[in-house]
Amino acid sequence: MHPDISVKNLYKTYASGHQALKDINLDIRRGEIFALLGPNGAGKTTLISIICGIVNHTSGTVLADGHNIASDYRAARTKIGLVPQELNTDAFETVWDTVSFSRGLFGKAPNPAHIEKVLKSLSLWDKRDSRIMALSGGMKRRVMIAKALSHEPQILFLDEPTAGVDVELRRDMWELVRRLRENGVTIILTTHYIEEAEEMADRIGVISQGELILVEDKHTLMQQLGKKELRLHLQAPLESVPDSLSDLQLELSDDGTELVYTFDTSEERTGIATLLRRLAEQGVDFKDLRTRESSLEEIFVNLVKAKV
């Protein structure tokens, strides 16, 4: 079976000269949840905007369910639903009208039963006759999802679906995504929250400065990313890590004032208790300690470095 989305040698340079995407190659399988992870400005939105037809690409090919998005755009776009990042909605239309409009726009015959199902699944049924401008931000986002689902797409793009939404809506959204997947919908979501990718995705792609740095199965990637650091600020600087502690994952900072212990949060035993006990035995005193997770930014930097 061919992939639902196939991106080959995709480049995008904006008129300003900014190169937003460099040689992107990516296949997204039917029925998977794919998370595209990356910092702001990495090119996530540009990539999905190209696939959905909102932005022109400079070179390369994109197929949606085997249909070229440029030469066979009708067939390609019919398969795709998009929930953009911004809350771009009409103001004066009712919820029902705007969702019905979307269905018609995508070339589907009216089907009130389907619209009803979509609105109910998003807890919008009570609001069907409300004007959009009277809705809260969270409700507007639900409307945008309803619009994207109105024409029964096979592939759904969610661009930062949970940016700025409350916990309840986030949970609802995750639940909805799971239900859609059960129905065979392929889902591509962009996010800069690692937790979100962790919670939802089957596979994760990391994009940075317009390049797709890696595409990995979630479990594999999480093991790489789930590292934490314990930094011990020493009473007295050391010249090197004592030999007696060399079996531990310890590093000494350049100025010798900090010992850095890296451990895996997903392990049952992190080894911290052992480390502290052995430091005491060795008489290495410290005046402060802190733990920190590598930030996404750092992970990206490390990934880029590892790639070079």
Next chain:
Amino acid sequence: MNVYGIRAIYKFEMARMWRTLMQSVLSPVISTSLYFVVFGSAIGSRMGDIDGVSYGAFIIPGLIMLSLLMQSISNASFGIYMPKFSGTIYEVLSAPVSFVEVVIGYVGAAATKSTILGLIILLTARLFVDYSIDHPVWMFLFLVLTAITFSLFGFIIGIWADTFEKLQIVPLMIVTPLVFLGGTFYSISMLPPIWQTITLFNPVVYLISGFRWAFYGISDVNVLLCAGMTFLFMVICLVIIAMIFKTGYRLRS
């Protein structure tokens, strides 16, 4: 052809007209009525006939054209500018609709609205002046052709404009002078010869002339030329729109 897509856009745009009924219909009717009162009844009664037509009746085709042009442009330009402004354009751009279908939806709705408005103004004029329509079918054809042509023109302005100011500036600074100088209130033959020649470069002259011919059988320029020029202008607009969609100008980055 994505007929459901065209219908969705058309319906959406027509719904906007009903929501803004006051602005869409009432205000042009009121302003045109004022023209009839001032120029038709008050001043017109002191003016002589032009080519055997009373001055009040003479200005009817021009005044209808004035509203038709302004409303076609503003309806169509606003119709496409608003989604760009609010960001909802993403949906149209990502939908399986061709540019022809998008144009039929938006321009069709704008032209429908201004045609209805033109007919309403025609009926309103009856309250002030007596007039006859010699060629009603031609009159309607000119009405529809002009509505479509200037809705296309408005559509281009709506895509080009990136501020509300630009949206207003073309109708205000270009179209209004062209209409006023295009023979709405006078016959071209009343101008000095040099101005008569200059006026022939004003496309609105042909619209008003042809339209007036449909009413009274009198025209400043040949009627076929009038129809041809209007048609030519429509084709130019269509070509520009096709190029806009091909290049993505102001729509797709």
